[in-house]
Amino acid sequence: MRRLLFAANWKMHLGPDEARVYLKTFRARYNRRDDREVWFFPPGVSVEAAAQAARDRNDLVVGVQDVYWEPKGAFTGVISAPLAAQAGARAALVGHSERRHIFGETDDDTRRKVSAALHATLVPVLCVGETLAERDAGHTLAVVMRQLSAALGSLDGPAMSRVVVAYEPVWAIGTGRNATPQDASAVHREIRAWLTGRGADAPRVLYGGSVNVKNAAALLAERELDGVLVGGASLDPEGWAQLVQTGAA
Numbered sequence: 398m399r400r401l402l403f404a405a406n407w408k409m410h411l412g413p414d415e416a417r418v419y420l421k422t423f424r425a426r427y428n429r430r431d432d433r434e435v436w437f438f439p440p441g442v443s444v445e446a447a448a449q450a451a452r453d454r455n456d457l458v459v460g461v462q463d464v465y466w467e468p469k470g471a472f473t474g475v476i477s478a479p480l481a482a483q484a485g486a487r488a489a490l491v492g493h494s495e496r497r498h499i500f501g502e503t504d505d506d507t508r509r510k511v512s513a514a515l516h517a518t519l520v521p522v523l524c525v526g527e528t529l530a531e532r533d534a535g536h537t538l539a540v541v542m543r544q545l546s547a548a549l550g551s552l553d554g555p556a557m558s559r560v561v562v563a564y565e566p567v568w569a570i571g572t573g574r575n576a577t578p579q580d581a582s583a584v585h586r587e588i589r590a591w592l593t594g595r596g597a598d599a600p601r602v603l604y605g606g607s608v609n610v611k612n613a614a615a616l617l618a619e620r621e622l623d624g625v626l627v628g629g630a631s632l633d634p635e636g637w638a639q640l641v642q643t644g645a646a
């Protein structure tokens with residue numbers, strides 16, 4: 398049986414008080430189901446509040462949206478993986494397209510961040526995906542494979558097995574356009590083959606980009622999708638509680 402993973406990326410929304418209120422509403426609307434997990438990526442300042450609000454529900458996981466690769470030191474303005482773990486994070490997004498395209502994060506940065514997350518026992522959720530120009534030029538798979546090998550190429554099988562990959566085509570993020578379930582599925586198949594070929598045991602591959610309560614069922618009907626990574630449609634706890642009950646595992 399697939400265990401679906403529904404991940405909410407709150408981006409730069411919801412402070413600590415709002416996170417507590419959100420989780421209270423969400424928990425009242427969503428009872429644990431054994432066939433799925435729900436992960437939340439609040440902004441750094443809200444990680445501890447969210448983790449506290451979810452602490453007695455081990456099907457609810459809180460993570461951090463980014464980590465710096467050094468464990469500690471004079472690095473003003475960033476959060477290390479051990480510090481995020483101390484605040485209650487159990488996972489970390491790495492290489493989100495907004496980090497790559499707005500903040501100039503490189504493939505090599507993603508490699509260091511994956512390694513730092515693993516050292517701190519956070520599950521790295523590596524985000525990969527092509528821009529519209531890359532897609533139009535027919536480079537989707539080349540870009541995705543380059544991002545995978547740069548970030549994960551040096552990991553051994555056990556480490557590879559702990560990584561989650563999210564395929565998020567850049568042109569589908571926050572635009573209302575999403576990949577067709579078949580297009581997403583075809584890329585997921587290649588990502589999964591790459592991971593299993595390097596020793597990953599039962600890797601999980603999520604899809605992200607304009608997922609909402611209307612299109613989630615059709616996407617999750619594709620067996621290649623192990624779950625979704627959702628931005629805008631995760632910000633309202635009632636709508637998110639509805640979305641996470643989509644799809645059969």
Ligand code: 13P
Pocket residue numbers: 406493565569570571572573605606607608626627628629630
């Ligand atoms: P949207 O769901 O708002 O398109 O964002 C997707 C995303 O970037 C999740 O990480």
